[in-house]
Amino acid sequence: MSNKLMDAVTDSLSLSDAMAAAAAEIDQALDVVLPPEDGPEAPLYAAMRYAAIGGGKRLRGFLVLEGARQFGVSRQAALRVAAAIEMVHAYSLVHDDLPAMDNDDLRRGKPTVHKAWDEATAILAGDSLLTHAFTVLGEDDTHPDPAVRIELVRCLSRAAGPRGMCGGQMLDMLAEQAGAPLDEPAIGRLQTLKTGKLIEFSAEAGAILGKAHSAQRHALLAYGRDLGAAFQIADDVLDATATAEQTGKATGKDAAAGKATLVGLLGLERARLQAERLVAQAKDHLDGFGERAELLRMLADFVIARRS
Amino acid sequence: MSNKLMDAVTDSLSLSDAMAAAAAEIDQALDVVLPPEDGPEAPLYAAMRYAAIGGGKRLRGFLVLEGARQFGVSRQAALRVAAAIEMVHAYSLVHDDLPAMDNDDLRRGKPTVHKAWDEATAILAGDSLLTHAFTVLGEDDTHPDPAVRIELVRCLSRAAGPRGMCGGQMLDMLAEQAGAPLDEPAIGRLQTLKTGKLIEFSAEAGAILGKAHSAQRHALLAYGRDLGAAFQIADDVLDATATAEQTGKATGKDAAAGKATLVGLLGLERARLQAERLVAQAKDHLDGFGERAELLRMLADFVIARRS
Numbered sequence: 001m002s003n004k005l006m007d008a009v010t011d012s013l014s015l016s017d018a019m020a021a022a023a024a025e026i027d028q029a030l031d032v033v034l035p036p037e038d039g040p041e042a043p044l045y046a047a048m049r050y051a052a053i054g055g056g057k058r059l060r061g062f063l064v065l066e067g068a069r070q071f072g073v074s075r076q077a078a079l080r081v082a083a084a085i086e087m088v089h090a091y092s093l094v095h096d097d098l099p100a101m102d103n104d105d106l107r108r109g110k111p112t113v114h115k116a117w118d119e120a121t122a123i124l125a126g127d128s129l130l131t132h133a134f135t136v137l138g139e140d141d142t143h144p145d146p147a148v149r150i151e152l153v154r155c156l157s158r159a160a161g162p163r164g165m166c167g168g169q170m171l172d173m174l175a176e177q178a179g180a181p182l183d184e185p186a187i188g189r190l191q192t193l194k195t196g197k198l199i200e201f202s203a204e205a206g207a208i209l210g211k212a213h214s215a216q217r218h219a220l221l222a223y224g225r226d227l228g229a230a231f232q233i234a235d236d237v238l239d240a241t242a243t244a245e246q247t248g249k250a251t252g253k254d255a256a257a258g259k260a261t262l263v264g265l266l267g268l269e270r271a272r273l274q275a276e277r278l279v280a281q282a283k284d285h286l287d288g289f290g291e292r293a294e295l296l297r298m299l300a301d302f303v304i305a306r307r308s
Numbered sequence: 309m310s311n312k313l314m315d316a317v318t319d320s321l322s323l324s325d326a327m328a329a330a331a332a333e334i335d336q337a338l339d340v341v342l343p344p345e346d347g348p349e350a351p352l353y354a355a356m357r358y359a360a361i362g363g364g365k366r367l368r369g370f371l372v373l374e375g376a377r378q379f380g381v382s383r384q385a386a387l388r389v390a391a392a393i394e395m396v397h398a399y400s401l402v403h404d405d406l407p408a409m410d411n412d413d414l415r416r417g418k419p420t421v422h423k424a425w426d427e428a429t430a431i432l433a434g435d436s437l438l439t440h441a442f443t444v445l446g447e448d449d450t451h452p453d454p455a456v457r458i459e460l461v462r463c464l465s466r467a468a469g470p471r472g473m474c475g476g477q478m479l480d481m482l483a484e485q486a487g488a489p490l491d492e493p494a495i496g497r498l499q500t501l502k503t504g505k506l507i508e509f510s511a512e513a514g515a516i517l518g519k520a521h522s523a524q525r526h527a528l529l530a531y532g533r534d535l536g537a538a539f540q541i542a543d544d545v546l547d548a549t550a551t552a553e554q555t556g557k558a559t560g561k562d563a564a565a566g567k568a569t570l571v572g573l574l575g576l577e578r579a580r581l582q583a584e585r586l587v588a589q590a591k592d593h594l595d596g597f598g599e600r601a602e603l604l605r606m607l608a609d610f611v612i613a614r615r616s
């Protein structure tokens with residue numbers, strides 16, 4: 001392990017505390033904004049809660065909270081936006097795991113929603129999480145200024161929609177069906193759309209909430225872009241090298257499915273170097289921010305040092 | 309046929325012209341707001357367009373346009389909202405038709421999206437239409453006032469989400485799985501959520517766009533509620549009595565699937581009477597509106613007089 005990575009692991013002790021605390025807060029926020037398991041529709045609400053609460057690193061939510069903290073945004077507002085983004089992320093996992101898509105049985109160490117319930121419930125729970133995220137953003141509690149709330153809606157829907165996450169998932173499926181390996185630009189496009197746009201928006205959201213001026217908003221967005229790209233490479237590296245026990249989901253699936261990843265194209269070492277370059281670049285975007293952005297800098301190191 | 313129904317059929321000649329013209333305008337608006345079939349994601353965009361453009365009566369879109377006309381709202385604004393709601397309606401059909409849900413091969417006289425493409429594309433096209441609807445509502449062109457745009461987002465997402473359409477679809481599935489007949493209140497709840505809320509919002513949306521005062525907004529909402537309930541009964545009557553050729557979709561499926569409908573519970577004649585009562589009630593809500601609301605009154609008669 002390089003000195004740089006050693007430092008990152010040391011730093012990540014305080015980072016991981018901060019992330020764990022944020023994850024707990026986000027779970028509380030999700031518990032408040034999601035429908036309680038009451039009434040005749042209760043099985044749907046149970047599946048939504050199962051998919052959204054109590055799992056994952058909450059990378060996207062943490063980015064919202066830390067971005068918002070740069071501008072002194074109220075914690076309640078930031079947590080609602082973090083919860084909305086995590087709902088969108090959770091919906092995408094529920095649908096991606098479906099038999100017609102990636103056909104995964106295991107997610108975050110638990111049976112996937114279509115395994116714990118059935119396919120129809122999983123489709124509906126995903127649809128519901130996606131739709132409910134916009135209800136949460138739309139409500140007054142998220143921000144007193146309607147212009148801020150609608151800007152969040154516009155940016156989140158773009159990041160998640162046909163020119164964002166959904167488009168990326170389509171490219172992923174098409175690449176698998178074609179069976180021919182993608183080149184580097186095509187893999188870059190796929191990953192930018194599939195995971196990059198939502199991570200980018202997560203970093204940007206705090207600036208929107210804080211009505212930051214455009215240079216600051218753009219700096220956070222650029223940070224999120226590089227962080228997201230590094231994160232994706234690290235994810236692919238983990239899929240290639242870790243066990244299911246470590247990650248809480250099926251691993252080695254990319255290679256088995258002939259999936260297009262940079263690791264497959266460049267090999268492990270060159271992919272890792274590229275991720276390190278991206279992390280350095282991500283941190284450079286935070287130069288205009290002070291001490292308060294320290295957790296965001298540490299997070300950049302963490303995404304490629306993590307082991308699960 | 310009663311005199312009342314005869315009158316409705318005569319009136320519906322001008323209504324059907326107005327509806328056909330509105331449907332054409334809505335298709336044009338959808339063509340503008342949906343992503344063009346370009347780039348590597350083109351198959352996704354093609355499936356979205358196939359699902360959303362060129363089919364159906366556009367009842368929901370027509371309600372938006374006519375509601376907006378009561379308050380002199382710009383046609384462009386009303387058409388964008390009509391397009392957004394029709395995208396949400398189209399997404400719900402694409403997902404409901406999936407093998408894991410209603411397993412339909414035919415919709416609006418064409419193969420369903422999972423038949424014309426595959427299941428994964430259908431899931432993604434549905435997700436994309438839903439998400440893109442919020443992008444359209446979020447953009448400045450929909451209304452200059454962000455408070456109006458976010459109110460549309462809030463109300464649409466509630467109507468379509470876990471306490472609206474998704475919740476209703478869940479109840480429908482649970483009723484089928486249970487195999488036991490629902491009672492009248494339970495059927496009412498199912499239909500209110502599954503189709504009622506979105507129709508209600510379609511009628512209300514014009515008042516939101518027009519910043520109508522709350523009595524007018526509520527009158528349109530109440531009109532939409534009764535109209536939606538009547539429409540649902542008429543739909544069930546058609547399913548029980550019409551042919552697939554007439555409706556452009558599979559019929560007789562409710563009875564075959566043991567689905568919970570008022571027709572099944574009350575019989576055809578009592579169900580028809582209830583629909584007529586609802587139509588009269590819907591028109592009463594328009595008493596405060598003048599000549600301009602005439603098409604909305606005719607529409608109420610039309611929904612139970614239609615034969616496809």
